[in-house]
Amino acid sequence: MLKKLFLLFLLAIIVAVVAAWYLFDYHERELYAPLPIEETVVVNVNQGTSFQQLMRRFEADGWLKQADFMRLYSRLHPELTSIRAGEYAINPGRSLMDVIDQMNRGDVIAHRFTIIEGHTFRQMITALHADERIQPTLKDKSEAELMEIITGDPDLPAEGMFLAETYQFIRGATDVDILRRANRDLQSFLEAQWMSRDESLPYKSPYEAVIMASIIERETGVAAERSKIAGVFVRRLNIGMRLQTDPTVIYGMGDSYVGRITRADLQRPTPWNTYTIDALPPTPISMVGREAIVAAFNPLEGNALYFVARGDGTHHFSATLREHNNAVNRYQRNRRSDYRSSPPPAGNTP
Structure with a gap:
């Protein structure tokens, strides 16, 4: 009897093991x-x-x-x-x-956020906080508080301090994560350019180079013109001539700018109006990309001191005031019907 019970017990164990193995194998x-x-x-x-x-x-x-x-x-x-x-x-x-x-x-979806060249800090932060994939932790912060969190320096203006670039992030990243990377990338790239600069350039600090780059960024979207425009502005600074660039006037006008500037706007002093100040404005006027920074450090040699928009997104450069006035008469006072001061959208022709 004991032998039979043992065999039955052993058989039950075998059946249980086989069943368990079958179920395990099935699920696996x-x-x-x-x-x-x-x-x-x-x-x-x-x-x-x-x-x-x-x-x-x-x-x-x-x-x-x-x-x-x-x-x-x-x-x-x-x-x-x-x-x-x-x-x-x-x-x-x-x-x-x-x-x-x-x-x-951790092979997660990589999202992208782009800081656009020529956008102001206000435009950039608005776009950042409109992206529902990014956690907004800075919405209730002043600019000084934001910059203290990002850079540790509450006195550093936010304008121009974030490299215009496309940044990858995962859903749930914070605005601080992205802005710290953008500021760090700007500082790193700027430092490399500053260390290898031509010391004859009229910049007292890397910050002044960013100011120049922001003006270049706002003046043209044509890559081939950036160094030409840098050359004009550097030559003006070197001879003590005012920059007289409209984007600085527009920036100084703030919310009062509604699409055009008048002669009175050009004559109205603001800290940024380069028609009324003798040097660079006190801060950048927009976010800048690498190309504009490179142009600021590598102005094209030449004798041009003036330029005017042709109306197709490019500019006419002049060495003399007479030539410049002739170009103004040609391109500004007799504007073509499809005049534009910025380049046409990609894939289109003027």
């Missing part, structure tokens, strides 16, 4: 089967989400039959539980194990 094979999706699905994993919570979510979505099975499976493979928070794009044909591996690697 399920982990490597393609997910039941026909298009890319975006999955957000919040900070603090546990592995088992995520598995229950996948069970509810029909991606997994038994979330409890993953509790046992993860004990055998603890390395699978190191999932990272973020936003993931799950493509058709991927298996659940592929997804878990993706989340262990």
